[in-house]
Amino acid sequence: MTAQPHELFTRHWSTYRQVVEHDWMEHRPLTEATARVLETWIAERDPGAAAPALVDLGCGDLALLAPLLRRLPLGDYLGIDLVEAVFPLARAALGTVPYPSRWRRQDLLEWAIAEPGDPPVELIHTAFAIHHLTDAQKQAFLAGCRRRLAPGGRLLWGDVFREPGETRSSYLERYRARIQGLWTQLDPVRQGEVVDHMCGFDLPGDRDAMTVLARREGWALEWVWQGHYQAEALAVLRRNGT
Secondary structure: OOOEHHHHHHHOOHHHHHEEEEEEHHHHHHHHHHHHHHHHHHHHHOOOOOOOEEEEEEEOOOOOHHHHHOOOOEEEEEEOOOOOHHHHHHHHHHHOOOOOOOEEEEHHHHHHHHHOOOEEEEEEEEEEHHOOHHHHHHHHHHHHHHHHHEEEEEEEEEEEEEOHHHHHHHHHHHHHHHHHOOOOOOOOOHHHHHHHHEEEEEEEEEEEHHHHHHHHOOOEEEEEEEEOOOEEEEEEEEEOOO
């Protein structure tokens, strides 16, 4: 798999940090929604169950997720990302936790579809990464994650999505207008870099089509949060019958 979709964040890390810090892609409310899902799921588990393992696909620098990870009673954490330079930042953000934490440079689709060498995990989390995959790759990703997830576990998929029936070109045009109209603290050159990246690599799925795709691969999918701009959203998936 190619690392091209991630080159913007490698070359222009400060641009990415501005996007997160100004919450232009609603990272904060997405993280809050993720926290509600995980804390509710953990509270409803059998008290005698083993502490859950979490795999974080496209973990990044953990700038927003780290406070949640520090308070979750996890048994193991594995952060996977293509950009190895983020791992020292992620380690520093996470700090000292009472469970093993590991980091691996790997493509998230390769992780999903590889023959599992480790026991199934209870939690898989990914944010703003799957939209770089084609629909066929998304289907392969969902099929692979289903094999990787333990019964009763959850896959949390936070990302950008198209509105039902919306074309990619229409989505890109309204997102471009959003960047140019609202991301005013980002200079025009950097706005252009983000737009070029988006037009070159972003393949957001249609929300209804993703629900159907998930069902086809044996998942029950629930949309639990959507942002103000009808793009960012969080889906929670569980294996059918668990």
